[in-house]
Amino acid sequence: xxxxxxxxxxxxxxxxxxxxxxxxxxxxxxxxxxxxxxxxxxxxxxxxxxxxxxxxxxxxxxxxxxxxxxxxxxxxxxxxxxxxxxxxxxxxxxxxxxxxxxxxxxxxxxxxxxxxxxxxxxxxxxxxxxxxxxxxxxxxxxxxxxxxxxxxxxxxxxxxxxxxxxxxxxxxxxxxxxxxxxxxxxxxxxxxxxxxxxxxxxxxxxxxxxxxxxxxxxxxxxxxxxxxxxxxxxxxxxxxxxxxxxxxxxxxxxxxxxxxxxxxxxxxxxxxxxxxxxxxxxxxxxxxxxxxxxxxxxxxxxxxxxxxxxxxxxxxxxxxxxxxxxxxxxxxxxxxxxxxxxxxxxxxxxxxxxxxxxxxxxx
Numbered sequence: 632x633x634x635x636x637x638x639x640x641x642x643x644x645x646x647x648x649x650x651x652x653x654x655x656x657x658x659x660x661x662x663x664x665x666x667x668x669x670x671x672x673x674x675x676x677x678x679x680x681x682x683x684x685x686x687x688x689x690x691x692x693x694x695x696x697x698x699x700x701x702x703x704x705x706x707x708x709x710x711x712x713x714x715x716x717x718x719x720x721x722x723x724x725x726x727x728x729x730x731x732x733x734x735x736x737x738x739x740x741x742x743x744x745x746x747x748x749x750x751x752x753x754x755x756x757x758x759x760x761x762x763x764x765x766x767x768x769x770x771x772x773x774x775x776x777x778x779x780x781x782x783x784x785x786x787x788x789x790x791x792x793x794x795x796x797x798x799x800x801x802x803x804x805x806x807x808x809x810x811x812x813x814x815x816x817x818x819x820x821x822x823x824x825x826x827x828x829x830x831x832x833x834x835x836x837x838x839x840x841x842x843x844x845x846x847x848x849x850x851x852x853x854x855x856x857x858x859x860x861x862x863x864x865x866x867x868x869x870x871x872x873x874x875x876x877x878x879x880x881x882x883x884x885x886x887x888x889x890x891x892x893x894x895x896x897x898x899x900x901x902x903x904x905x906x907x908x909x910x911x912x913x914x915x916x917x918x919x920x921x922x923x924x925x926x927x928x929x930x931x932x933x934x935x936x937x938x939x940x941x942x943x944x945x946x947x948x949x950x951x952x953x954x955x956x957x958x959x960x961x962x963x964x965x966x967x968x969x970x971x972x973x974x975x976x977x978x979x980x981x982x983x984x985x986x987x988x989x990x991x992x993x994x
Contacts, residue, residue: 657719657932658704662688665936670969673872687723693932694975697725705933719932721940727924731977732985736921739986743993744915751908761894774890775848777865778883779914783846784954785876790869792839798872807854807870811844843870862886914993922948922955924985926962928972942966943972949992960988970979 673990692700704721721837784790792795800822802813812835827833847854852866867875868882924947931941943962948955962968962984971980 658702658721660932660936661721661930661938662686662702666690669966670973690973691723694725695787696727696975696977698729718934721930721932721938723928725926727926727981728799728977729923732924735982735985736989738920739989740915744912747908747911747915751912752904754901754904754908758905761898761901773852773864774865774883774887777869780846780850780852780866781869781879781883784843787842789839789842792835793843794872796836796839803872807844807847811840814840819969862890911993918952920950922950943968946986947985947988958988958991960984
């Protein structure tokens with residue numbers, strides 16, 4: 632009896648060894664697969680024998696970016712190959728450098744806090760200025776004055792003469808002070824004498840420009856502002872050479888009628904921006920820490936033993952209070968994506984993926 636047991640044990644050892652090798656067959660196939668010729672390898676990772684001699688295992692096991700590297704394989708019970716055999720998934724996992732990913736996580740989180748604090752302060756200041764009615768009152772004060780300028784110059788005919796003079800001239804896009812400077816120059820005087828048929832017409836054009844300048848100056852309305860809002864800088868609207876009197880009249884009326892509604896809408900909008908900033912800051916101020924960032928690449932191996940890269944993912948594990956949450960980001964399997972892997976470092980591709988994944992935490 633003792634001899635039979637010993638004989639059975641001797642037979643079992645090679646059988647177990649063969650089963651173990653078979654369990655690792657597809658994993659070893661992937662690790663020994665030559666790297667794609669289309670994917671560039673940095674010189675720091677290259678083999679003295681050239682890229683043709685390098686395999687996935689050669690490069691992925693030696694990446695400086697990884698604190699820890701693991702390989703595994705599993706049989707896909709729900710998938711079969713063309714010959715009816717089972718397919719296999721081989722998985723490579725790289726725990727990216729804790730030092731580098733922690734630093735990036737911390738700095739990005741701090742940048743978001745600073746950005747939304749600034750957004751909150753700006754929105755609160757804007758809302759307060761609206762409540763103080765400074766902007767609204769300014770618009771309400773300038774509109775009647777702009778209408779007075781329009782009616783005065785329209786009735787005298789000077790506005791029509793002014794627009795006719797300026798419309799096709801080199802000064803058509805300039806503000807009133809620059810228009811005056813142009814027509815005071817030798818170039819402007821030459822333009823006048825060559826475009827106006829008679830001395831009388833030249834005099835009428837100069838008189839119209841002078842009249843417009845005097846009325847606008849007397850109104851106190853600014854023409855040197857960068858504000859192109861029709862309702863807040865209406866005198867620019869009045870002087871716009873491309874607008875007809877009917878268009879100016881309609882625009883001023885719309886500003887007068889819609890002023891209060893716009894004012895109220897601006898307050899609602901400012902409050903909505905305040906609410907958004909506060910919600911984001913509340914999220915960002917919760918206790919959050921990075922547990923680890925893991926880059927995962929999988930290969931599908933057919934029943935015939937042919938491997939192909941199938942997925943490339945960044946897994947981010949984050950601790951929120953007492954809860955650990957995982958968020959994934961697809962990184963792609965194109966040549967450029969794989970080149971970033973073979974680079975061996977925590978590079979821009981990883982940084983972008985990490986920041987994008989972090990964004991899921993605060994949405």
